[in-house]
Amino acid sequence: MAEVILMPRLSDTMTEGVIAAWHKKVGDKVTKGDLLAEVETDKATMELESYKDGTLLHIGTQKGGKLQVNDLLAIIGAPGEDISSLVSEGGTKTSNGAAPAQTPAPQPSTSAKASTDGSAKASAKADAPAPAKSESSAPAAKSESLDLASMQEVILMPRLSDTMTEGVIAEWHKKVGDSVKKGDLLADVETDKATMELESYKEGKLLYVGAKKGDKVPVNALLCIIGDESKVDINKIVAAAKGGATTESKTSEQSQPAAQKGQEPQKAQAAAATAAPVSAETSSNGRVKASPLAKKLASEKGIDIARVPGSGDGGRITKRDVDNFVPASGGQAAGGQQTATAPQGQVSFEEVPVSQMRKIIAKRLAESKFTAPHFYLTMAINMDKAVESRAKLNEVSPVKISFNDFVLKACAVALKLHPKVNSSWLGDKIRINHHVNIGVAVAVEEGLLVPVVRFADTKPLSQIAKEVKELAQKAKDKKLQPADWEGNTFTISNLGMFGIEEFTAIINPPDACILAIGAINQVPVVKDGQVVVGNIMKVTLSCDHRVVDGATGSAFLQTLQGLLEEPLRMLV
Numbered sequence: 374m375a376e377v378i379l380m381p382r383l384s385d386t387m388t389e390g391v392i393a394a395w396h397k398k399v400g401d402k403v404t405k406g407d408l409l410a411e412v413e414t415d416k417a418t419m420e421l422e423s424y425k426d427g428t429l430l431h432i433g434t435q436k437g438g439k440l441q442v443n444d445l446l447a448i449i450g451a452p453g454e455d456i457s458s459l460v461s462e463g464g465t466k467t468s469n470g471a472a473p474a475q476t477p478a479p480q481p482s483t484s485a486k487a488s489t490d491g492s493a494k495a496s497a498k499a500d501a502p503a504p505a506k507s508e509s510s511a512p513a514a515k516s517e518s519l520d521l522a523s524m525q526e527v528i529l530m531p532r533l534s535d536t537m538t539e540g541v542i543a544e545w546h547k548k549v550g551d552s553v554k555k556g557d558l559l560a561d562v563e564t565d566k567a568t569m570e571l572e573s574y575k576e577g578k579l580l581y582v583g584a585k586k587g588d589k590v591p592v593n594a595l596l597c598i599i600g601d602e603s604k605v606d607i608n609k610i611v612a613a614a615k616g617g618a619t620t621e622s623k624t625s626e627q628s629q630p631a632a633q634k635g636q637e638p639q640k641a642q643a644a645a646a647t648a649a650p651v652s653a654e655t656s657s658n659g660r661v662k663a664s665p666l667a668k669k670l671a672s673e674k675g676i677d678i679a680r681v682p683g684s685g686d687g688g689r690i691t692k693r694d695v696d697n698f699v700p701a702s703g704g705q706a707a708g709g710q711q712t713a714t715a716p717q718g719q720v721s722f723e724e725v726p727v728s729q730m731r732k733i734i735a736k737r738l739a740e741s742k743f744t745a746p747h748f749y750l751t752m753a754i755n756m757d758k759a760v761e762s763r764a765k766l767n768e769v770s771p772v773k774i775s776f777n778d779f780v781l782k783a784c785a786v787a788l789k790l791h792p793k794v795n796s797s798w799l800g801d802k803i804r805i806n807h808h809v810n811i812g813v814a815v816a817v818e819e820g821l822l823v824p825v826v827r828f829a830d831t832k833p834l835s836q837i838a839k840e841v842k843e844l845a846q847k848a849k850d851k852k853l854q855p856a857d858w859e860g861n862t863f864t865i866s867n868l869g870m871f872g873i874e875e876f877t878a879i880i881n882p883p884d885a886c887i888l889a890i891g892a893i894n895q896v897p898v899v900k901d902g903q904v905v906v907g908n909i910m911k912v913t914l915s916c917d918h919r920v921v922d923g924a925t926g927s928a929f930l931q932t933l934q935g936l937l938e939e940p941l942r943m944l945v
Contacts, residue, residue: 375450526600663690785829812861
């Protein structure tokens, strides 16, 4: 049976996508993982891969055409299959009149995939009839044999980044018993990269939620159930998700429709109305336009998010807006809550939950520090000629060149001469990379990201400067894609811009080395028997002793020193 692929929502603000290119044409065979098309969104151009084996029978629009989110993008099925009804109905019906057997929306092979892309994979599945409730309890073996991923009513936790293993429920925007439509915001999910909005691709009633606010949910674990309570056996689904262990009381409590709970919905609505009297009037659909992180921060500070002016797209409220917001009421936050101020002379502290990004940073760097035997080599480099060269180059360069760009270029040239430093430890072997991809550590509000300048040894200073600026901005705007941060062979970390003279950095796996760059300071130096003022920069190379020995690292630093003290050497 033919399966329909709809245009997925690939960013939190995306309403339509433009087909930048088709990589398959009608009649071509398609296998899972094949690149179908490139879609240009409001954030970036992303690649869409197929989750279905078959033949491409139909495409929704040609190259350059626009499609709204949830519009018919493509149909994949058997050669010669009748898809006329699917095309005429825009993918809402199958050829036999039943509901369509939809594949999950093609998943972009980038980190900027929106939350709904993952939810489509979980919820927009084959539309087979849901198992009806039975008077007699089904054997545990049957419960365990349920394929949750194939059930249209079931939404599993999607993988929202390439390194994500679990997500934290930052906020539920629907409660059990609420009606849900396609495109409705279900929840905010905090990943290791960012907090993302999860939208529904299913219409029905929210019958069950698998986790509360603040709970961790592994990827592909049961997140929620949406459907018709008369046609869905919630107990069986929950038992299958838990390996057959039924929880009747909990399930029945969570899955009971709001209409059957007496006065509980009224109480909840009254409480919500009391707690947030303004938020319901802030937008046409009753929802404040704000990032999940901004909402979370506003709640922690006791600020009414509806009173914060937004500086983002379409007036969207960002974390920065909340940080800079000053309540007009003086000592009180919106909603009449007194702002928390610690009396003088008394102990005061604040505990902030650890974000997923911070958890991943902690895990990876701890593994690096406690697994790789680090040693450190520090060298002082005279940057006098680099200062002069930079000033002259910036007179003609189309983009401003920084000292960080000088160091990156010099490292790239030195790595070609010292390939052992450009290596990785793989357990039973050492990989010596002949290409040079240098990661540049960029500090963002939530943690640290390392975008990669690829083939840096082949690029002029002006191009390196342009790429570093673009990557740093994308990192701060949360627009980096997996291709932007994968594949590093060496890393540099620069705290010199903050006035730090010298520091050591933890190796960024899978690299064998990382270079810590300090500030350029004017200090007395001896030159030709005279004490003069010199521009001195200290750098520290952190080395994995399993791969790099002291002599190898020292030779690399000597080459780096020579290139920076005579910059013309790295330009030829």
